[in-house]
Amino acid sequence: MGRLTTHVLDLASGTPASGMAIELVALEGGLRRPMLRVTTNRDGRCEGALLEDERFTAGAWQLEFHVAAYYRAQGVALPDPPFLDVVTVRFGVADADHHYHVPLLVTPWSYSTYRGS
Numbered sequence: 538m539g540r541l542t543t544h545v546l547d548l549a550s551g552t553p554a555s556g557m558a559i560e561l562v563a564l565e566g567g568l569r570r571p572m573l574r575v576t577t578n579r580d581g582r583c584e585g586a587l588l589e590d591e592r593f594t595a596g597a598w599q600l601e602f603h604v605a606a607y608y609r610a611q612g613v614a615l616p617d618p619p620f621l622d623v624v625t626v627r628f629g630v631a632d633a634d635h636h637y638h639v640p641l642l643v644t645p646w647s648y649s650t651y652r653g654s
Contacts, residue, residue: 539633540589543600544582549644550611553581557607561587564597564627595633600626600641608645615645624648 541561545554557577563570575583586593605619621643630637638653 538590539593539630539635539637540586541593541598541630542583542586542636542638543640544580544638545577545602545641545643546581547607547611547644548642548647549608549613553577553579554607554641554643555579555581556610557581558603559583560601560603562599562601564599569599593630593633595630597627597629599628600639602626602641602643602648604643604645604648613645620646621648626650628652 543559545557547554554577558574559577560574561572563572573587575587577583602624604624605615605622608615624641624643626639626641628639636654639650640653642649
């Protein structure tokens with residue numbers, strides 16, 4: 538069975554992004570269905586898969602990374618409004634029997650993602 542995982546690296550400090558809130562949303566016919574909210578651990582990872590087995594299905598998904606709140610909690614002075622607040626990564630799952638790993642590499646001013654393994 539497939540699964541969905543993520544992790545976050547804080548490129549500004551060169552460390553895992555510990556304590557970042559992430560929301561997972563299913564996108565169905567223009568509707569937004571919140572599935573879960575997690576916080577990264579000290580390694581910038583979530584405990585276990587975000588979704589797996591029959592809950593992980595093909596379709597459109599969205600991960601929402603709460604970047605500004607994370608950096609404020611780290612003591613970083615951000616402008617108001619911050620350049621990046623919530624980074625949204627919208628992606629498609631074509632085959633739910635595979636592992637989809639969607640990491641975020643982030644600073645207060647930039648981000649990157651990719652489909653990892």
